[in-house]
Amino acid sequence: MILTGSNDFKLINDSLPAGVNLLAVSKGHNHESIRKIFSYGQLDFAESRLQEAIPKKNNLNDLKQLRWHFVGTLQKNKVRGVIKEFEFIHSVDSLPLLERISRISQEEEKTPSIFLQVKFREDPNKGGFLKQDVLKSWSKIISLKNINLIGLMTIPPLALNSSQRKDLFCECRKFANHLELKDCSMGMSNDWQEAVEGGSTWIRLGSLLFGKRQI
Numbered sequence: 001m002i003l004t005g006s007n008d009f010k011l012i013n014d015s016l017p018a019g020v021n022l023l024a025v026s027k028g029h030n031h032e033s034i035r036k037i038f039s040y041g042q043l044d045f046a047e048s049r050l051q052e053a054i055p056k057k058n059n060l061n062d063l064k065q066l067r068w069h070f071v072g073t074l075q076k077n078k079v080r081g082v083i084k085e086f087e088f089i090h091s092v093d094s095l096p097l098l099e100r101i102s103r104i105s106q107e108e109e110k111t112p113s114i115f116l117q118v119k120f121r122e123d124p125n126k127g128g129f130l131k132q133d134v135l136k137s138w139s140k141i142i143s144l145k146n147i148n149l150i151g152l153m154t155i156p157p158l159a160l161n162s163s164q165r166k167d168l169f170c171e172c173r174k175f176a177n178h179l180e181l182k183d184c185s186m187g188m189s190n191d192w193q194e195a196v197e198g199g200s201t202w203i204r205l206g207s208l209l210f211g212k213r214q215i
């Protein structure tokens, strides 16, 4: 199913329980597609590459209400640019990266809202903290300046079926509650319903909203 009209967008948006936010992942789509989704009332958009995001954001400069989220792998040399361009970073996958974000955020006088990306299953294709790493580094993590730590982000391994995904999402929700973090960024086009059942507060939808990637 691809949602192409405002009625479809409304259908999915209205079906979300209170407290579940929709993040429109616009990577691979141009600024005109973003304008269309914006015209349905969507304000939160996500990109996964800084170089792709900057020209689009420039084209959308007139839309001051938009909130930008970074969801891609964040390379060291892109940290400053991402801090300047994005209010939210969902993909902080290591302590050294978080420390770097803290240091550069202080220099830039910014305080980005941060999700720690956590891996709840072995997955050689994905980065992320292991649960025990988060626990071990917790006192350090919460001591860092200019970091608004709001939640955890997770992506299940591709091989998991629907009920295994839901179990993983529940595990993430439980761990976030244990850490007293409000948000869980989880669920994509193929598993957002399981994520909502598992306690997601941010579902990240790309292809379901925008169709196949164009760029």
Ligand SMILES: *Cc1c(COP(=O)(O)O)cnc(C)c1O
Pocket (backbone or CB within 6 Å): 025, 027, 048, 071, 072, 188, 189, 190, 204, 205, 206, 207, 208
């Ligand atoms: C691309 C991407 C999405 C959206 O994926 P779809 O399957 O197209 O919904 C969500 N989260 C991250 C981190 C992504 O890179």
